[in-house]
Amino acid sequence: MPANWFLADDDLVNLAAYVRSIGKIASEPIVGDAVRGARLFVKGGCANCHILAGTGMGLGPDLTKICVQRGPSQIKKSISRPSENLPEDFLLVEATTAAGKTIEGIRVNEDAFTIQIKDATGTFHSLGKRDLKDLKKLRGQTPMPSFEGVFTDSELDDLVAYMASRGKS
């Protein structure tokens, strides 16, 4: 965490007051059925990309603590319309090598000379930019499909309840 040198004493007091006020916002209740949610978690193929309580594939974000970090409404939005709720610094890229091979995946790191990409199988690719024919930054896109119209609002509640029941605080 960088030093917030630019904050005056008054600003620090105000910031502390704001952070304390966040904890006073009423938490949303978890209203779904965790047993039904477990079946939907399998039906949606969620574990093909996400780890929950130690089980699943580690391609997308770990969901073990997701219900601690985010409220039910925000999680439901991310499932229904993932491309509209991308995490900060998340970027899908498509790199084409000089030999014509195309690699699509999540940008793990990038600098002036290299880029590291994690593809849909979880394989890391470390590429030199001088060896690339093209590098597309697919802003606003994600490998996660939209579940809008796939799950009802009630089913989304069930999914959240399941993740909360399996997750850790």
Added chain:
Amino acid sequence: MKLVVVFLLCGSGFAQVSFDRIANPDREPGNWLTYSRNLLGHRFSPLSEVTTGNVGRLKVKWAYQFPDPSNEVSPIVVDNIVYVTGPNSATAIDALTGRVLWNWKRPLPPDFRGIGFGHVSRGPAVLDDKLYVATLDCYLVALDLKSGSERWSTRVADYKTGYSMTLAPLAIRAKVVVGVSGGEAGIRGFVDAYDAASGKQAWRFWTIPGPGEPGHDSWQGDSWKTGGGPTWVTGSYDPELNLVYWGVGNPSPDWNGDPRRGDNLYTCSLLALDADTGQLRWHFQFTPHDTHDWDSNHVPMLFDAKVQDRPRKLIAVANRNAFYYVLDRVTGEFLAGRPYAKQTWATGLDAKGKPIVIPGMETTESGTLLYPNANGATVWFSPSYDPQTGLVYVAAREIGATYFKRDMEYKVGTFYAGGGENELPADDAWGAVRALDATTGAIRWEFKLHSPPWAGVLSTAGGLVFSGTDEGNFFALDAKTGGALWDFQTGGAIQANPIAFTINGQQRIAISADRVLYVFGL
């Protein structure tokens, strides 16, 4: 092997570093005797063992780990010994092996608070038999080159009122020149010179004119007393003209200009000071009445060239406000200037070099979006002037911000900035190393960087330009084309200036990355 090292250190080391040696660095290209290698601010090395043809074979020869992170040091190298500084510390290192020869540390007072900057030191200075260090708690300390023992220390200012020193001192003829930080604490800035032998103050130039002094009427009421004008980056020196050139930083409070109506001289300016007396010979203000924290704390580059077929003594600055300026260094006359990075606050410069400001660019309560951001199109890290190509190389930052102002009451020794900025998202920001025609500022080439840089630039007679990135890349470019020739991942953000030197006749390139000093060679 140990016997050889002992011979080297005793046989050729610890020679007196006379001013004559510092003023004539090309006689001993293997040393790096002042902040920018020469007093003219070039950060150019005449070493040519490492070339465009073999730079791809550069490898780490040794590394030194600093006790503190986020190092911004530019080392000094004298006769096979590398001298570095950290916050309130200095170390002598064997240039062959990287082993420490001596350490010096001054305890930092527990109530010291860096207001507006990190706990850093950008390097030492050397003159005769002493190493000079500027400390965070505002002491100028002279150390014995052989042992690191303290010869004298002089209090430059009271840190409790917001002053500090992060810069490398500049050793000139029999004097050591320093400046101060504190532009976010409402200090009244100054440039000081001290007798190199005794530590006694030789002169002081206040960067905010007091009552009765020229420029005082550019301040409203008593605002001059807390007007800022810090001097926290090492200047340059012309031995023939006997002039010290020094940049002055932002007015205080930074982002709220309401309490300080006027041009606020000599903030955001370049000063030419008589080295014997500290008297002002001329000044040039880049950003009158600044409300964006655009310090003009840069290393000025001095060179001679023809302008409109007339030989001129020139001084050039790539400014934080995104314009590149060329002035006559005898008179301060503006000769040329143009943007070298994205800026949205001025339509250009007038015939005198004054910015033609677009209406509505002043910071507001609700926020004003413009380029560049408060850290500017470049900052404290050094540019480089290459006499072989006639190009200036500068690490440029492409980032905008929404600036806002707030009411703020001045309290001694506390943050006094009157607002702040919200930077645009990281994905909208990038950087570049750019080559500019030294006399016009026209961009000749650029090498793009992933994010806005914090590293300085070194050019060498081998036809190379070295710099670094926030992602940890240290790299070499072709000085003529900007093509990338070599890069090395250091593992830490590079926020320092590169140097070059020799050990046993072999060229070395050194750069600090976070808390490690890397030394490369073929």
